Amino acid sequence: MYEEILSTKSVDDFENYKLxxxxxxxxxxxxxxxxxPFFSMCEHHxxxxxxxxxxxxIPRENKVIGLSKIPRLVEFVSRKLSVQEEITVNVAKKLIEILNPLGVAVVIEARHMCIEMRGVNKIGSVTRTSFYSGxxxxxxxxxxxxxxxIK
Incomplete structure (x- = not known):
């Protein structure tokens, strides 16, 4: 089970895409x-x-990536022990590396079981992280x- 949930070793291994x-x-x-939609496992808890x-x-020089590759990148980046902030940055930086676009924006809104099931026990709390470039x-x-x- 954990092999499937935590299948990614490094974001650098994401190669199956075409421009x-x-x-x-x-x-x-x-x-x-x-x-x-995505899921991951908190590396702390x-x-x-x-x-x-x-x-x-925002594409530069008419270069675009296949639309299905964006959800695949999200899945790839999130399939490891991680924190939300790291996933946000890694998705953005990989797109910048692949596309060299005029700008990238990534927002993640997530529920964390470490907040809902233990500690403060705040069921339904949502954490939002963002990355903007260009x-x-x-x-x-x-x-x-x-x-x-995204509203």
């Missing part, structure tokens, strides 16, 4: 994949956490567009 050249014209619109991941990027970090309108898109 596509598409004619985007002068458009610099974002690509948004939202509400990607060995208890699960789970939730939704929202990922966006246009999403430097341009408030772009960031707002992303945040409005």
């Amino acid at each position: 596509f050249d598409v004619d985007l014209g002068d458009s610099q619109e974002m690509v948004l994949v939202k509400e990607i 060995m208890l699960p956490f789970f939730g939704k991941v929202h990922v966006a990027y 246009e999403f970090k430097e341009n408030a309108d772009r960031k707002k567009e992303f945040l409005d898109g």
